[in-house]
Amino acid sequence: MVSKISLKIVTIDMEKNINKNxxxxYVLTVYFICFCFRFLEYFLIRTDSTFxxxxxxxxxxxxIVLFVTAGFLYITPGEMGFLRSKFSKNLLRGFLLGLFCYFLAYTVEIIIVQNLGEFDKLSLFVTSYSVNGNLGNHTEAIFFIIxxxxxxxxxxxxxxxxRGLFQNLFERRYSFWPSAIFASLLFGLWHCVxxxxxxxxxxxxxxxxxxxxLILIGSSTLIGxxxxxxxxITGSLYAGMADHFVNNTIINILHVVSISEIDQLQTIRISIAQTVSFIIVFIxxxxxxxxxxKK
Incomplete structure (x- = not known):
């Protein structure tokens, strides 16, 4: 009897904390807080320009904001997609998707650069991604770890x-596609800094x-x-995390070196990888x- 009463109290609290209207x-408050942190770091602290x-x-x-907000709204990590079940399987799916698509993209890029008579080699070193081209050229192990x-x-x-919080909240009021579009547009705008x-x-x-x-917001929205x-598809965040990790990491460590410059067709490489990846996931x-x- 006590457990039923406790369950009822928790259910009422959850309903009070998540008002569909x-x-x-909720979403814009969290977004504004996170965006302020991002703005301050990019314009004042500029950590990406340091060691x-x-x-x-x-x-x-x-x-921190994510889990504090989820706790306040009684959204569990599992509900957001941080599930223990099939953790390894979903990570592997995401890694394989990302690696396969970038294998194709690098192959196409190398063929193009070779046809231009410019290809020299593939090289491993760490750079920081910038809208105006990669910055830095580090080969020390510490930079790979960072x-x-x-x-x-x-x-x-x-x-x-x-995906975990915003998508979860939007789907309490809307169907999947409107929720995905809203969350992805916010994700696109996130990259304007x-x-x-x-x-x-x-x-x-x-x-x-x-x-x-236009390019960053548009492409980031589609990637979202x-x-x-x-x-x-997977019922968790891990496949997306793994694919996202491959995308962000590989462009910072694996570079196409041509005679005249490095990563001259990087934008084309990323576009190919993400287009192929999007088509596969959509299918x-x-x-x-x-x-x-049908079922």
């Missing part, structure tokens, strides 16, 4: 917040700013949709949806 307030080469402080703070841990923090925060800083620092002009914003579908999602409807 306040979903946007670390990664803007990771706002991501760590974002993880790159790996920085990207782990990045994928936990971004997938946790945008880099181009804006580049412009204010004088590293790009107004036209370059507009083009960089892919990760939303992955989380729906799998669509086939599962059709099979689910």
């Amino acid at each position: 306040k979903i946007w307030i 670390f080469g990664e803007a990771f402080i706002h991501k760590l703070l974002g993880i 790159c790996i841990f920085g990207n782990i923090i990045n994928v936990v925060m971004e997938e946790g917040v945008f 880099g181009p804006i800083r580049s412009f204010t620092d004088g590293d790009s002009n107004r036209m370059q700013l507009i083009m960089n914003l 949709l892919k990760y939303a579908m992955l989380s729906k 799998v999602y669509y086939s599962k949806t059709i099979n689910g409807c």
Whole structure:
């Protein structure tokens, strides 16, 4: 009897803490807090321009905000997609997806550069990604470790917040696709800070700013949709995290060196990998949806 009463009290508390009419307030409040942290780090602290080469402080703070908010709203880690079941399997799925798509992308890039008579070699060294080209050229082990841990923090925060929390909240009011679109648009806008800083620092002009914003926001929104579908297909965040990790890490450590410059076709490489990846995930999602409807 006591357990039934306790369960009822918890259920009532959950209903009070998650008001469907306040979903946007919850989401935008968390987004604003995380965005402020991101803005401060990019414009004031500039951790990515230091020894670390990664803007990771706002991501760590974002993880704290994520779990504090989830606790306040009585959303469990499992409900957000941090599931123990099939952890290894879903991680492997994401890694294989990312590695396969980038294998194709690097192959195409190398063929193009070879045909131009420019290809020299593939090289391993650590850089920091920038909208105006990669920065740095580090071969020491410590920089590979920082790159790996920085990207782990990045994928936990971004997938946790945008797919785990925002997607979860939106789906309490909307169906999957509107929820995925809303969360992915916020994810796209999340990436506008880099181009804006580049412009204010004088590293790009107004036209370059507009083009960089359009490209980054548009591509990040589509990538967000892919990760939303992955989380729906697998029932967890881990496949998306693994694919996200491969995407962010491989472009920082594996480089196509040509005679005239390094990574001259990096944008094309990323576009190929993400396009192929999106198509694969969409086909799998669509086939599962059709099979689910038939059952």
